């Protein structure tokens with residue numbers, strides 16, 4: 001029995017005002033290509049299908065095409081739960097009518113207790129989905145005191161495990177923050193002020209737990225309790241993360257193996273760092289010069305229009321930082337340096353604008369003007 005575990009697609013996401021839809025489309029095409037040559041028994045998506053509860057129509061259209069291909073043409077069942085970014089009710093529209101076609105959207109607590117049972121070479125495997133929930137929702141559903149995410153999960157897992165059948169293996173889909181796991185910058189906190197952490201101990205009763213929410217692929221506590229990580233990078237902090245999906249294999253004893261299958265977005269998100277002139281030189285021969293970039297300029301002097309200059313070689317620089325301007329500046333010193341640095345600042349500006357340095361005569365003249373202005377200000 002083999003299935004693919006993915007999560008955190010965030011279809012329709014914008015990054016620094018750039019739409020990522022084309023990159024997302026390219027990555028979904030890689031999943032389809034993989035499935036065509038490596039058939040599996042199911043594909044599971046552990047939440048955050050869309051980036052927003054009301055996604056743009058272009059994102060819905062992309063998801064529609066994907067489902068047509070995978071459930072329709074390839075006849076591979078797709079099992080989905082909503083994440084904290086999705087609108088569970090909207091995502092769950094007509095879910096019961098779509099089940100016979102192989103699209104299983106588990107968007108409420110009633111559906112959570114009715115597993116999707118897939119018959120495979122090792123017999124029946126039951127897929128339970130826990131739609132993303134906060135403690136308030138679980139309190140309302142269970143009519144019990146539930147104070148945080150951890151208690152909510154404990155209670156829901158208890159309810160699910162009452163449904164276990166002796167002849168079945170059990171897989172859980174959940175969208176949550178397992179205590180001790182590693183965060184990235186592109187996740188939205190599940191709870192402000194309260195505790196959103198969940199112990200992995202609750203999950204030990206399953207043969208595999210397909211987690212969503214954290215964007216870095218990782219396991220927690222056991223080999224079979226895993227985050228697949230997001231479809232692609234969604235922040236510069238993820239530049240070194242290996243994105244992809246997890247191929248899970250179960251055998252008659254339960255969990256057998258988990259293998260990372262890489263997915264590569266056409267534009268990578270990464271950070272380049274150096275002095276402007278060096279970065280421009282490097283950009284001329286950089287084969288990946290169309291990547292989405294954060295540029296950290298280490299120059300210590302002011303530069304006119306650095307973004308425009310960089311974009312001639314790196315057209316998708318999305319953000320600039322200038323840590324070089326701050327090196328050695330602490331609060332007291334910074335003030336002193338700014339006060340006496342007017343002539344130096346003007347020299348930088350002149351060089352940038354005119355492409356030549358001030359002559360000695362010009363420097364004397366500018367100095368005189370600056371001291372005159374300073375005297376007037378102090379008078």
Ligand SMILES: [Mn+2]
Pocket residue numbers: 008048083085187188213214
């Ligand atoms: Mn997410």
